[in-house]
Amino acid sequence: MxxxxxxxxxxxxxxxxxxxxxxxxxxxxxxxxxxxxxxxxxxxxxTTFAREGYRFDTAQIIPDISELLDFFGIETVLKKFDDYYARIYIADPVKKNATIFSVPSLKARFIKYLKQLSPDDSRNIDQFFKFLEEMHHELHYLKTEPNFLNILNILIHCPKIIRLRKKTYDQFLRRFNFKNKILYEVLDLFSSFSGLSAERCSALLTASALNTTLEGSYRPVNGFxxxxxxxxxxxxxxxxxxxxxxxxxxxxxxxxxxxxxxxxxxxxxxxxxxxxxxxxxxxxxxxxxxxxxxxxxxxxxxxxxxxxMSPSSFFIHLGIDEALDLKKLGFDCGYNVLTTGGDTFEKMYRAFDKDELLLSDSLFHCGVVCPSLKTGGKPVISIHVVPASVNGWIDLRERDREQYHKKKQNIADHYIRLVEQYMIPGLQQNIRFIDINTPATFARFLNSPTGSNFDxxxxxxxxxxxxxxxxxxxxxxxxxxxxxxxxxxxxxxxxxxxxxxxxxxxxxxxxxxxxxxx
Ligand SMILES: Cc1cc2nc3c(=O)[nH]c(=O)nc-3n(C[C@H](O)[C@H](O)[C@H](O)COP(=O)(O)OP(=O)(O)OC[C@H]3O[C@@H](n4cnc5c(N)ncnc54)[C@H](O)[C@@H]3O)c2cc1C
Known part of the structure; x- marks a missing residue:
C-alpha cells in the first residue's frame, strides 16, 4: 500500500x-x-466548457483576491468590472417592464448611489456602512480553533460579529430602518450572491460578501x-x-x-x-x-x-448570434438579477421546501450573466435559477430520457421568455445553441446526492x-x-x-x- x-x-x-x-x-x-x-x-x-465554439463558465465573478492568488502563485490576467459590477432588474409583471438599478464599483460610489436613491436615508446608510467596516475589522480577531484567551479577546473586540452570529441578512438589514424600501431591494442583491434568500441567509456571510465585493469584481481572461x-x-x-x-x-x-x-x-x-x-x-x-x-x-x-445542504439549481447556457448587441443593453457587468422583488426569493425557497419549482409569470428570480463581453469569445448568456430540488430529476433522467429533456427544455423556455420580456428583446430568435444543466447534472458532476451547489x-x-x-x-x-x-x-x-x-x-x-x- x-x-x-x-x-x-x-x-x-x-x-x-x-x-x-x-x-x-x-x-x-x-x-x-x-x-x-x-x-x-x-x-x-x-470549470469552463466549450460547445460548438461557445465558451461557458460555471463561476461568474470574484472579488479582489489578489493576496490569495499571490499566495498560491496564480499568475493570470483578471478583468475588472469598472463602472458597475451588478444590476438588479425589478420586474413589474402587470406593466410588463422592469426598473434597473446598477450597482457601481467602489464603496464611495455605491454609498453615493444609495443616497441618491433615498436622500432621507442618508444617516441610516452611513450607519450601515460604518457597521460593515467595523465588522470587517473584527474579522481579524477570529481564530479557527479559539482557546479560552482567544474567546475572551473575541468577546471584547468583536461585538458586531457576536451580535450577528445568529441573525439572518434580512434581520440585519432591518436594524437600519431604511425608510425607502428600494434600499432593501438593492441590498438584497448580496443574498443572491449567497444563493439563499435574505430571510434565511447568515447575516455574517452576506455582510462579508458585501464587504469583499464593494471595491469591485473581476473575471479571469480565458475563463475560470x-x-x-x-x-x-x-x-x-x-x-x-x-x-x-x-x-x-x-x-x-x-x-x-x-x-x-x-x-x-x-x-x-x-x-x-x-x-x-x-x-x-x-x-x-x-x-x-x-x-x-x-x-x-x-x-x-x-x-x-x-x-x-444547499439547494441545487438550473443553469441555462445560451450561445447567441453576434447580431444581438448585448453591450448596448448594458450586459458588460458581472451579474444581473431579474426578480419580481420583495420576498420573491424567499417564496421560491418556500416552494423548494415542498420540492416544488415555481414557474410563474408573476413571481420569479434568477441570475443572468454575459461573460463574453468582458473576457471575449463568441457571445454567451447564462441564466442561473436557484433554488431547485434534486428530487425526481435523477430518477427521470435514468427512466425516461425523452421526458427528462422535455421537462428541462420547458423550464429553460420559461426563463428565456422572461429574460426576453424584461431584459433582452429579441433573445429567442438569436439563440444558436442551448445547454441546460439540471439538478441531476449537478448531482452527478459534484457527486452530491442533493445536487448541492454550495455544500x-x-x-x-x-x-x-x-x-x-x-x-x-x-x-x-x-x-x-x-x-x-x-x-x-x-x-x-x-x-x-x-x-x-x-x-x-x-x-x-x-x-x-x-x-x-x-
Ligand atoms: C453554478 C455555480 C456557480 C458559482 N459561481 C461562483 C462565482 O461566481 N464566484 C464564486 O466565488 N463562487 C462561485 N461558486 C462557488 C464556488 O465555485 C465553490 O464554492 C467552490 O468552487 C467549491 O470548491 P470545493 O473544492 O470546496 O468543492 P467542489 O468544487 O465541489 O470540489 C469537490 C471535488 O471533489 C470531487 N469529488 C467529490 N466526491 C469525490 C470522491 N468520492 N472521490 C473523488 N473525488 C470526489 C468532485 O468531483 C470535485 O471536483 C459557484 C458554484 C456553482 C455550483
Missing part, C-alpha cells in the same frame, strides 16, 4: 488550495501529497478554468501527485483514526492526514460512515446527519461558530468545506493546513491576510 503524508479527496478549489498550502509549508520533507479526483480534470465547481489549471501545474511542479478519474469509496478508520482511503477499484492509499473536500454529507455519512462518526462523537454525528446551506445555524468543525472527531481527518465561493474555498485550504501544522501559515487566524494579526 502506497504511503502519503497528506491525501486530499477532491480536486476542486479547496483541495487544490490545500495541496499548495501544504507543499509550501513542507518544502523539504513530509511532502508526499496526493489529490484524488473522480473526474478527468480538476476544478470541481469551477485558468485557476485550477494553473494550480494543478503548480502542485505537480512542487512534487505533489494528482490522480484523476479515481473515485474514493471509503475512508478507512482504525481506532478512531483515519488511516487510508479506498478507491472504487479497491486500491488503498495510506496517509498520515486525510482532508476531504467532497460533499459534506457524502464525506461524513458515506465515506466515513455514520457508525464510525457516532463512535467518535455522538453530537458531531447528529449534526452531520441533520445538516441542511452546506449558509443559514446562521450552519455558519461561523456553528458550522461543522473542520477538525472532525476522527483523528487525522479534516473537512475544510466552506459554503460558498472561490475566495472562501481558497481560505479554507490555507486554514486546514494551518490547523494541521499548528499555525505554520497564519498562527491560527481564520483569515489569510498579508497584514495578519497574531
Amino acid at each position: 502506497k504511503e502519503y503524508d497528506l491525501i486530499i479527496i477532491g480536486g476542486g478549489i479547496t483541495g487544490l488550495s490545500t495541496a499548495i498550502a501544504w507543499l509550501k509549508t513542507h518544502p523539504k520533507e513530509n511532502n508526499r501529497v496526493l489529490i484524488v479526483e473522480q473526474h478527468s480534470i480538476v476544478g470541481g465547481c469551477v 478554468i485558468q485557476f485550477p489549471q494553473i494550480m494543478r501545474k503548480k502542485i505537480e511542479s512542487m512534487g505533489g501527485e494528482i490522480r484523476t478519474q479515481a473515485m474514493v469509496k471509503k475512508i478507512i478508520i482504525e481506532n478512531n483514526t483515519a488511516t487510508a482511503i479506498e478507491l472504487s477499484d479497491g486500491t488503498r492509499y495510506h496517509a498520515r492526514y486525510i482532508v476531504t473536500t467532497a460533499d459534506t454529507k457524502v464525506s461524513l455519512l458515506r465515506l466515513v460512515g455514520i457508525e464510525n462518526l457516532k463512535a467518535a462523537d455522538k453530537h458531531y454525528a447528529q449534526k452531520a446527519d441533520r445538516v441542511a 452546506m446551506m449558509p443559514v446562521p445555524s450552519n455558519f461561523g461558530m456553528y458550522r461543522l468543525k473542520m477538525r472532525t472527531p476522527i483523528k487525522n481527518l479534516f473537512l475544510p468545506k466552506f459554503s460558498n465561493g472561490i475566495w472562501p474555498s481558497m481560505q479554507a485550504g490555507i486554514q486546514v493546513v494551518d490547523m494541521i501544522t499548528g499555525g505554520a501559515i497564519m498562527s491560527g487566524n481564520s483569515r489569510y491576510s498579508v497584514q495578519k494579526k497574531s
Whole structure:
C-alpha cells in the first residue's frame, strides 16, 4: 500500500488550495501529497466548457483576491468590472417592464448611489456602512480553533460579529430602518450572491460578501478554468501527485483514526492526514460512515446527519448570434438579477421546501450573466435559477430520457421568455445553441446526492461558530468545506493546513491576510 503524508479527496478549489498550502509549508520533507479526483480534470465547481465554439463558465465573478492568488502563485490576467459590477432588474409583471438599478464599483460610489436613491436615508446608510467596516475589522480577531484567551479577546473586540452570529441578512438589514424600501431591494442583491434568500441567509456571510465585493469584481481572461489549471501545474511542479478519474469509496478508520482511503477499484492509499473536500454529507455519512462518526462523537454525528445542504439549481447556457448587441443593453457587468422583488426569493425557497419549482409569470428570480463581453469569445448568456430540488430529476433522467429533456427544455423556455420580456428583446430568435444543466447534472458532476451547489446551506445555524468543525472527531481527518465561493474555498485550504501544522501559515487566524494579526 502506497504511503502519503497528506491525501486530499477532491480536486476542486479547496483541495487544490490545500495541496499548495501544504507543499509550501513542507518544502523539504513530509511532502508526499496526493489529490484524488473522480473526474478527468480538476476544478470541481469551477470549470469552463466549450460547445460548438461557445465558451461557458460555471463561476461568474470574484472579488479582489489578489493576496490569495499571490499566495498560491496564480499568475493570470483578471478583468475588472469598472463602472458597475451588478444590476438588479425589478420586474413589474402587470406593466410588463422592469426598473434597473446598477450597482457601481467602489464603496464611495455605491454609498453615493444609495443616497441618491433615498436622500432621507442618508444617516441610516452611513450607519450601515460604518457597521460593515467595523465588522470587517473584527474579522481579524477570529481564530479557527479559539482557546479560552482567544474567546475572551473575541468577546471584547468583536461585538458586531457576536451580535450577528445568529441573525439572518434580512434581520440585519432591518436594524437600519431604511425608510425607502428600494434600499432593501438593492441590498438584497448580496443574498443572491449567497444563493439563499435574505430571510434565511447568515447575516455574517452576506455582510462579508458585501464587504469583499464593494471595491469591485473581476473575471479571469480565458475563463475560470485558468485557476485550477494553473494550480494543478503548480502542485505537480512542487512534487505533489494528482490522480484523476479515481473515485474514493471509503475512508478507512482504525481506532478512531483515519488511516487510508479506498478507491472504487479497491486500491488503498495510506496517509498520515486525510482532508476531504467532497460533499459534506457524502464525506461524513458515506465515506466515513455514520457508525464510525457516532463512535467518535455522538453530537458531531447528529449534526452531520441533520445538516441542511444547499439547494441545487438550473443553469441555462445560451450561445447567441453576434447580431444581438448585448453591450448596448448594458450586459458588460458581472451579474444581473431579474426578480419580481420583495420576498420573491424567499417564496421560491418556500416552494423548494415542498420540492416544488415555481414557474410563474408573476413571481420569479434568477441570475443572468454575459461573460463574453468582458473576457471575449463568441457571445454567451447564462441564466442561473436557484433554488431547485434534486428530487425526481435523477430518477427521470435514468427512466425516461425523452421526458427528462422535455421537462428541462420547458423550464429553460420559461426563463428565456422572461429574460426576453424584461431584459433582452429579441433573445429567442438569436439563440444558436442551448445547454441546460439540471439538478441531476449537478448531482452527478459534484457527486452530491442533493445536487448541492454550495455544500452546506449558509443559514446562521450552519455558519461561523456553528458550522461543522473542520477538525472532525476522527483523528487525522479534516473537512475544510466552506459554503460558498472561490475566495472562501481558497481560505479554507490555507486554514486546514494551518490547523494541521499548528499555525505554520497564519498562527491560527481564520483569515489569510498579508497584514495578519497574531
Ligand atoms: C453554478 C455555480 C456557480 C458559482 N459561481 C461562483 C462565482 O461566481 N464566484 C464564486 O466565488 N463562487 C462561485 N461558486 C462557488 C464556488 O465555485 C465553490 O464554492 C467552490 O468552487 C467549491 O470548491 P470545493 O473544492 O470546496 O468543492 P467542489 O468544487 O465541489 O470540489 C469537490 C471535488 O471533489 C470531487 N469529488 C467529490 N466526491 C469525490 C470522491 N468520492 N472521490 C473523488 N473525488 C470526489 C468532485 O468531483 C470535485 O471536483 C459557484 C458554484 C456553482 C455550483
